[in-house]
Amino acid sequence: MDHPLILNAEGVNKSFAGFKAITDLNFYLVEGELRTVIGPNGAGKTTFLDLITGRTKPDTGTITFGALTELVPLSEHEIVRLGIGRKFQTPTVYTEHTVFENLLLSLEGVRGVWQTLFSRTTSTDIDRIDEILKTINLGMRRNDLAGSLSHGQKQWLEIGMLLAQNSKLLLIDEPAAGMSDDETALTGELLLKLAGKHSIIVIEHDMVFVKQIATGRKVTVLHQGSVLCEGSVDAVQNDPKVIEVYLGRKKAA
Numbered sequence: 001m002d003h004p005l006i007l008n009a010e011g012v013n014k015s016f017a018g019f020k021a022i023t024d025l026n027f028y029l030v031e032g033e034l035r036t037v038i039g040p041n042g043a044g045k046t047t048f049l050d051l052i053t054g055r056t057k058p059d060t061g062t063i064t065f066g067a068l069t070e071l072v073p074l075s076e077h078e079i080v081r082l083g084i085g086r087k088f089q090t091p092t093v094y095t096e097h098t099v100f101e102n103l104l105l106s107l108e109g110v111r112g113v114w115q116t117l118f119s120r121t122t123s124t125d126i127d128r129i130d131e132i133l134k135t136i137n138l139g140m141r142r143n144d145l146a147g148s149l150s151h152g153q154k155q156w157l158e159i160g161m162l163l164a165q166n167s168k169l170l171l172i173d174e175p176a177a178g179m180s181d182d183e184t185a186l187t188g189e190l191l192l193k194l195a196g197k198h199s200i201i202v203i204e205h206d207m208v209f210v211k212q213i214a215t216g217r218k219v220t221v222l223h224q225g226s227v228l229c230e231g232s233v234d235a236v237q238n239d240p241k242v243i244e245v246y247l248g249r250k251k252a253a
C-alpha cells in the first residue's frame with residue numbers, strides 16, 4: 001500500500017506588494033519521503049518554507065499536514081508543536097551551552113530553560129539524547145560547548161535539536177552551504193539515515209550534494225513560484241526547461 005501524504009499544498013498563492021512570489025503552487029510529500037527542492041534565486045523556495053511554518057500566510061490555497069490538519073490558520077508555535085521543524089541556513093545553537101544541554105533544551109514538551117537545566121534529568125531523557133548524539137555523530141563532543149563545534153558540526157547539532165523536538169517533518173534550508181566536502185558528504189549520509197523515519201524537505205543548490213541525497217528519489221524544481229518539473233535527478237538535469245532557467249545559468253556563472 002502507498003504511504004499517506006504528510007504534506008499537501010494546493011493552489012497556493014503569495015504576493016508581496018503585488019509581486020507574485022508563489023503562483024498556483026501544488027506540492028505533495030509522502031510520509032517518510034526525502035525531497036530535494038532546487039531552483040534559481042528568487043524561485044520562491046524560502047517563501048514556500050515560510051508558508052509551511054506559518055511565518056508567512058498564503059493569499060489563497062490550502063496546506064494540509066497529515067490527513068486533516070490545515071496549517072494556514074495556525075501560529076508558528078502551534079505548527080512546531082504539531083511536529084514541523086525548520087533548520088535555517090545559518091546554525092542557531094546555544095553556543096554557551098554544551099552539546100548535551102542544547103539537545104536537552106530542545107526535548108519535546110518545552111519545560112522552560114531554568115527547569116530543563118536545573119531539574120534532575122531523567123534516564124529516559126539521557127537515553128534519548130545519547131541516541132540522537134549517535135545519529136548525528138556528535139557522541140565524542142557531548143560535553144563540549146556548542147560554540148566550539150565546527151560549522152558542519154553545528155549544523156548536525158541543529159538537526160539533532162529538531163529530532164529532540166520530535167519533528168516529524170524536517171525542513172532543511174541549504175545544509176551544505178559553507179561546509180567542507182567531507183562535512184557535506186557526512187551531512188548527506190545523515191539525511192539519508194533519517195529518511196523513512198522522518199519526512200524531509202531539503203532546499204539545495206549544490207548539485208553534487210543533490211545527487212548524493214536524491215538519487216532514486218524525486219526532485220522538485222521551482223521557478224517563478226511554481227513547480228517547473230519533478231522527477232529523478234537525471235531527468236531534471238536533462239530537462240531543457242531546467243537547463244534554460246537554472247542549471248545552464250549555474251554553469252555559466
Ligand SMILES: Nc1ncnc2c1ncn2[C@@H]1O[C@H](COP(=O)(O)OP(=O)(O)OP(=O)(O)O)[C@@H](O)[C@H]1O
Pocket residue numbers: 016017019020021039040041042043044045046047048
Ligand atoms: N517579505 C518579502 N517582501 C517582499 N518580497 C519578498 C519577501 N520575501 C520574498 N520576497 C520575494 O519573493 C521572491 C521569492 O523569494 P525567495 O526568497 O522565496 O526565493 P528563493 O528561491 O528562496 O531564492 P534564493 O535561492 O535566492 O534563496 C523574491 O523575488 C523575493 O525578493
